[in-house]
Amino acid sequence: MFRTHTCGQLRIADTNTTVTLAGWVQTVRKFGSITFVDLRDRYGITQLLFSESLNAELDANPLGREFVLQVTGTVNERSNKNNNIPTGEIELLVTTFRILNKSMTPPFTIQDDTDGGDDLRMKYRFLDLRRNAVKKNLELRYATGRSTRNYLHENGFMDIETPFLIKSTPEGARDFVVPSRMNAGQFYALPQSPQTFKQLLMVSGYDRYYQIVKCFRDEDLRADRQPEFTQIDCEMCFVEQEDILNMFEGLVKRIFKDVKNIDYTDVVERMTWENAMWTYGNDKPDIRFDMKLTNLKFPSYTFPQQQNISSLIDGVDFKVFDEAETVIAIVAPGCSEYTRKQTDELTEWVKRPQVGMKGLVFIKCNADGTFKSSVDKFYSEEKLKAIAEAANAKAGDLILIVAGAEERTRKAASDLRMYMGTKLDLRKADEFKLLWVLDFPLFEYAEDDNRWVARHHPFTSPKPSDIETMINNNPVIENPAEYLKHPYANIKANAYDMVLNGNEIGGGSIRIYQKELQQKMFAALGMDEEEQQHKFGFLLGAFEYGAPPHGGIAFGFDRLCSILGGSESIRDFIAFPKNNSGRDVMIDTPSTIDDKQFDELQIKLDLKA
Template sequence: MGEALNGLKRSIMCGELREEHIGKKVTVMGWVQRRRNLGGLEFVDLRDRTGVLQIVFGDKINEEAFEKAGKLRAEFCIAVTGEIVKRESVNENMPTGMVELKGESLKIFSEAEPSPIDIKENSETAENLRIKYRYLDLRRADMQKIFMIRNKTTKSIRDYLQQQGFLDIETPMLTKSTPEGARDYLVPSRNYPGMFYALPQSPQLFKQLLMVSGFDKYFQIVKCFRDEDLRANRQPEFTQVDMEMSFIEQEDIIALNEGLIAHVFKEVAGVDVKLPIKRMTFREAEEKYGSDKPDLRFGMEITNLTDSVKGSEFKVFKDAVEIGGSVRALCLKGGASMGRKDIDRLGEFVKTYKAKGLAWIQLKEDGIKSPIAKFLSEEEMNSIISTMSAENGDLILIVADKNSVVFQSLGALRLDLAKKFDLIKDKNEFNFTWITEFPLFEYSEEEGRYMACHHPFTAPMDEDLDFIESDPGNVRSKAYDLVLNGEELGGGSIRIHDMELQQRMFKALGFSEEDAWKKFGFLLQAFKFGPPPHGGLAFGLDRMIMFLAGTDNIKDVIAFPKNQNAFCYLTEAPNIVDEKQLGELGIKVLPKESN
């Protein structure tokens, strides 16, 4: 049976003890990391969230405590009182390695079964097992460090934004399902049979309403929910640093958030972010890096070869040019030594991004080697090599197709080659860039209409207003993303506050006036009452913590995550509910139809 505290108080944390505490009597509490018996002495490493302290029990120190210490096993929860003394054998690898605690009294609060997972740093335990026993996984020092970083980050964010005059305001978790985003998580209503709330994908509409309400500067660190297609670093629920401001323009938002990022990264990671952060338009990012979130820690930009092969009779190049596409390439320095099988694998890789194939040219010491050489004139081959600034030993990799395929496939190939050839030399570098002038619309073949790239309330660039009806595909928006090391850290936009322009936007998206009011009526009604010019931005907090903590797994920075299939092995959620609950909600579960 476990012992009770009975008024015993912890006087100091294990990891705080140093030489200046020698001679003091203290009480520490925590979990046994390990116990070692050395004849007449029992050595116990005690762990709490601040670190580990060595405790020594002996029959000459206190016989009762010594006997109890012999029963200790890993993960027993205990309290020890005694005097801090200098260690005979100093451990310079431990912050507390100069001292130890002479155990004069011992309370065992609770015993522990053998742990089903390794409670040690950098554990290689299977992920699903880590999630199932997350309360044990979180005892690891490296995991606790991550959540201390998370705590420090959120405090730093709050401090900065409140110093800038922002108000922290909560918005509803139960709201209305609206279109133009990912799938909503729906919550059935018992009081309104057949009706549903939706969990918010973001506080977007409510934060705009707060601007109408006159709260010039709003922020919130908030949970968001999206029923998206599953992948490794995506969670069904995640946390945003959400903000909105009135009477501002894009430059104001960018400047404020550069200050926020510089403040947080300095305070949390000791990193000086160079301001102003460089900028790149969406078009430039696509053409140079094949991505709207380019990783700029290495070069190898995409080069346009279309002019070099414009008159070519090579069918692959000719067809791409005739459909309005392009011929573009990467130059892998030193890649000419790559074997044919490895190059063929790269060809299969780009096919997963809808490319029809990958042409290549090796510049070897004994001449040019390429399966397309016979289809190109000497002049065309020389033009390609010259345009690529290629030298002996290099490998040119070419994709020809419509631009969307070319950008997507070469962008992915660029990142794949960077991993394979270790092109990112400084893994600890933080390379930021703003991406601006995103398209306002994108055409959906599935829907047969234009969709909003960001959301329906994103403002178009002033100089593109006349093209909303006539050429929507070329309308740019007042949207911006902050990218860090090839990942979107956050993004936002200036919003439409003019009702006439908003109606034009809805019409371009294929909404009738009736549809628009049915879906967004509460916002449109508010916009009848003097909405201010406004805009905002939201950061993905989980992704920010990943960078600050130096992990590439989003589950490491969320206390109780789901697995890659959005299942929680800890609580076994989602799960069935009983028929009574379903009956109260007027719901009947039908068997899923097989495809």
């Protein structure tokens, strides 16, 4: 055997035991006639002591960082103990050693505080994976997967694999396509999700299915996106929305316990999509902190059930508010003492292209009960006080107000809320808050095409109360200017998203399982009967053979791991990630293929230039 123990295994109870270890040299430290070496493997680090008797052999075979080394020796109690590592009470007095393989000097240090930048570490990812920080991330990922599998197994779910080479149905994100050599001129697609296959499994009677599965989307990248990513994909039949919510609340709570040793006992809050947009400005709000939006003005078509309080800001000839479609305020607690420099910095922040506001209005609620604002020349103290009361601001708070077009302003207010939450340390990294967002619109209006598109996907069922509206109305939009008056604009989806700390970690829906309703859905999205049959004839046909009511959910596994690990980027929790350009710089892909492969595939495109 190359080893009898791992480098993280030995303890004081093993003193005087003869053992053999194997691993990588972390550091070499010479002190006169003796040499200390830290030997590392996946499990930990053990200090080795090479005595004077091995000097000649060490001189003939000098050790370097990342050499692969095998040693045999006796476990001794250390005189200078290291309480920072589990093996810190012992060291190994080496009697024999063998260099199994030498190493070049690594391009960066293999330690937590490495001197390697992102690009360099991605090029040498096989070395980066040796670092303890990366190893902990992969261990967390493994623990999350293990916890998921255990919970789903205990609840009767079966792990069933679905195909990777499927049919392209270009709805939503772009497919990765794979040419077929045996069927020249035809192409497979890599799955964006196993959606239709898991529904077919429900038709087949496999009433609880799951996979931890790779999915693929050819879309623009950012820190929390990769061209290939992993889902916890689940489906159940003979269920309603409440069954799904309860089952998968249990899954996430189990993961919290197994992975983070957190007993999540809070009731998981539920919020409609409309209230999330109204109160937080987005459909995945971070509810770890308050700072809710106060809507001082909004278009009549937006949230019509809410009372319009624009009278608070009208009547003073302030054009910024008068000409704005929407005016939204948030309250930054305890910030009334912000200096001019600090408020100017916030103004510049909202004027960045990523946020897109023309400026920022602020009102200081002074500790003595007075008010000071950037619009004093327009608004009296009485008006400022009324706005502060509407926003639930207290003495010592700072009110921040943005104004402009509805969609951009609501997003800007949401971004500003999150920015201030971070700035004021209200978003605690060690605090986790779950939320269900429900009752999304079933459709969105595509202005360029003057048609409806599915907000989630075309297999999502409307709420039971909206099914008749969908069946009994023509989806065609006669007057684009009045699309909001169309009955389809008010249809709610029987869908749900799980949000964790301001991140959507999972989403799903109760599915359509009747052929006629599914055909109506496809027709609403602009598909004629021929297109429906070409793309989804297999599913429509299956619905004629006793399809049961069913629904499911998919969790973003990479994103869930990154949140549990306290990272902004999912790349930190993927063994071999792509960079922001979708490239793997370690193996240098995507890359060209040779002429023979083009010929075999009968592809004549000029891709070789």
